[in-house]
Amino acid sequence: MAQVPREQAERGVSGALSKVLVANRGEIAVRIVRTLAEQGIGSVVVHSDADEKALHVRLADESVALPGIAANENYLDIARIVQAAKDTGADAVHPGYGFLAENAEFARAVTDAGLVFIGPSGDAIEVMGEKVAARRVASQAGVPQVPGTAEPVTSADAIRDFGAEHGYPVAVKASFGGGGRGMRTVAGPDEADDALAAAQREAGAAFGNSEVYLERYLSAARHVEVQIFADSHGNAVWLGDRDCSVQRRHQKLVEESPAPGLPDDLRAEMGEAAVRLAKAVGYVGAGTVEYLVEGDRFYFLEMNTRIQVEHPVTESVLGMDLIAEQLRVAAGEPLSVLTSGPAPRGHAIECRINAEDPAGGLFVPSPGPIHALQVPVRPGVRFDSGYESGDEVAPHYDSMIGKLVVWGPDRGTAIRRTLAALDELIVDGVPTTIPAAKAVLEHSDFAGVSFTTRWLESAVEFPGPVGGVSEDAAEADGDDDARDEVWVGGRRYVIPFFGGAGATAAAAEPPARRSRGSGTKRKGAGAPGAAGSGAVSSPMQGTVIAVKVADGDVVTAGQVLFVVEAMKMENPVRSTVDGTVGEVGVAVGDVVTAGAPLAVVVPA
Structure with a gap:
């Protein structure tokens, strides 16, 4: 494998772009704005009403308000974003990831306005972003698929x-x-x-x-993806791979590069197949080809026609800035690396730090203010975030606070260094996925590369306080029946609670929350209702998007009664008892707080 020449990895963009509008928010918007500043390019960002004081707004040279809270009023409004770019004199638009990043109509609208879209063409996005069409192209390019x-x-x-x-x-x-x-x-x-x-x-x-x-659905496969890059001069290369198998609810929690334990010939075959796929659609820009790997075989999963959330681990082992590479390609320059498969230097691990309470494996979205955010200062440690101390994680968008990216000279060192960094990373104010990341990295299966995409949800236990008291504490009280049952993603969980009226009162109050490497502390948050009582409450702040029962309906334990959407995640709320619905207290579209009553089921 070829090594990335240092002079190529560090070379900057020529300056053909003078001002770029970033059509995104959160950590990726912050990351792009900072790279633009390093390259001497002006930055413009857009923001919703909820993000008026967000970090990406504070850092950018200019900002444009797109009134409204819901994403379809601002971050998904193509016409308003394109107009903002034109009004501010931007000559290019960077979509980041999520929102409109893989929207062919958006890419075409940008170019039709005489601006540069920092990504592939609308045609390539349409073919590869539409997964059914992408499968047809993959078949034609000789890429195996499930x-x-x-x-x-x-x-x-x-x-x-x-x-x-x-x-x-x-x-x-x-x-x-x-x-x-x-x-x-x-x-x-x-x-x-x-x-x-x-x-x-x-x-x-x-x-x-x-x-x-x-x-x-392959239940015993690993999720491995290949980073590809192509320019307008006919060059297309693959730049290493990443393992993204550690997932819950199909959302990645821990990623690493290079993917451990892959034979060199399989790794190269996957990379070459990814390049064939890119060339088949005339691809230009950064992209990721995702595979499922089972044994010594791999299968095409999908192609993401954008920069990937986990791109920093590739940057860490290759010494590259992939955002700067996107800018270079968008400016019409050739790739800085023209040979596929550059040899990685060391190993990198990324942990997604989300505002979610992982206790009991529930990963309940937990928006709120961040009172303090303290990042450890250690060799090889990087934290990409859209927040600082004093900012608030809004319930309207993604739950990600930041990405802890740690490099080590080898995988063992990277794991130990990441665990040390997780111990020292402090997020005061909201529960986070820090304890979950620690549970993953401390597990012998992770060290032994013995995991699949279903491993996290089937093999890793997430003990800890839920509803204000740990299971051990509840048992110590001598109340073995003091439990409530919830179902998430088809799995049953038993959680403790403080029974009686006190629990209900506590549930209505916003909890004081602190999350750091030592665990998640959540005081005063009551459970959804006493076990067997039939009380059904919202486990989180969010919006009711489905009401599946009416007054008088007969239901069974485990039956979905409501669906509450919070931070771009749907969360089914189920009955804990067999019985009859006595009263439904919410309707579709209602915004509810954590612990808010949704219905009462009279036990049979």
């Missing part, structure tokens, strides 16, 4: 027919998105209707298109 539908599906019967032919589980996936949004796993025919409706609803909300397709 069984899947050649056309979008619109009925639950299509899911059942596919499952009967290819077996379960079946993955229902958004045709125009990625990152696990709009994806549901169907374990059997009885789950098809709910899975299809949920996937379509979430895909429509996240990507503006509710179309979905099917794939056979």
